Amino acid sequence: MADKHKHVDEVSGVETTGHEWDGIRELNNPMPRWWVYSFYATIIWAIGYAVAYPSWPMLTEATKGVLGYSSRAEVSAELANAKAAQAGNLERIAASTVEDIMADPELRQFAIAAGASVFKVNCAQCHGSGAAGGKGFPNLNDDEWLWGGKPEEIYQTIAHGVRHQGDGETRVSEMPAFADMLAPEELRATAAYVVSLTGTPSNPALVEPGKQLFADNCASCHGADAKGSREFGAPNLADAIWLKGEGEQAIVDQMRSPKHGVMPAWLQRIGDPVVKELAVFVHSLGGGE
Structure with a gap:
């Protein structure tokens, strides 16, 4: 028998819960049996899990469970x-x-x-x-x-x-500081020649004098073809791969005051x-x- 103090939906004849949102009321229908049984099953499962496995925290450790399982031990x-x-x-x-x-x-x-x-x-x-x-x-x-x-x-x-x-x-290699050996214009000429091996220098007229300067000062380590020497740890200058910096100014800087990595x-x-x-x-x- 419906409670006379509760609202009853006119269409379905079912009591509502008393909740209302924008004029919409919630019917107070019972939960489906399958859902209720599933809910009870999860409760039973949780109790069984708590008994079988470590679960409840204590002051210094958790309960060990009757199975003695330990994820840390695993x-x-x-x-x-x-x-x-x-x-x-x-x-x-x-x-x-x-x-x-x-x-x-x-x-x-x-x-x-x-x-x-x-x-x-x-x-x-x-x-x-x-x-x-x-x-x-x-x-x-x-x-x-x-x-x-x-x-x-x-x-x-x-x-x-x-x-x-x-x-x-x-491994040891040492490139001398050519600032004490070559004038600034000679450094630029040598850099122009090195750049010419893989690209176009800013002043092509410096390539020929730079080639001779390279032969006189650099070829003993880098080779006459500028392809380097592993015996001295001297890099290949004809492959367009630059470790310390790319471009004529970077080459001049490296010749003037070499950077040596460790x-x-x-x-x-x-x-x-x-x-x-x-x-x-x-x-x-x-x-x-």
Whole structure:
């Protein structure tokens, strides 16, 4: 029997809840049985879950549940299994040369994956996350290498660095400051010749005198063809790839007062196996020889 104090919808004859929005009233129909049963089932499920699994926080820890399950223990077990699976490859890398790693497809793939992670932590700050480098920092994706792009040569560079004080095997190259040797007009002429190898200088008339100046002062390191020398770490000047800056003025500045970069020696910091992984990874980027 309807409560006489409650409003009853004239069309359906069903009591309303008393709620009204812009003249629209809500019918007080009972919830569908399937919904009610589902709701009760979720309550029962929640109680069972709370009994079976850790759930209720206490002062120092949560209830452990009758099943004794622990997500932390599960993660720890997975990490232990992963380390055990890696241990064999890590031992093989430690006992192998870079050439041996390159010759073993499975070990090479493992080294590439490991080296990629190490690169992001230790090398990306200078060479970029994609190893494309930047001004003053070499691009490791191309095929231009100051010291060589073979796996063992890359290993040597990473292990002992470039101009790293305290490492007797570090890569060392030194370009003299030509401001003490050549007049300003001679510097400009030499720069004009270097630019002419890949482009058009601002004053083509300076190319011929600059060519002779280059032969007299620069060819001993950069080569008569200006294609560089890995023995001295002298860059190729005929490939339009510029590490310190592009253009005639940048070349003049570098000749006048050279900038010499420094790369850390990583062997003592991260260990021989990790340096091998890095060398294999860098070689895999596409510019390795």
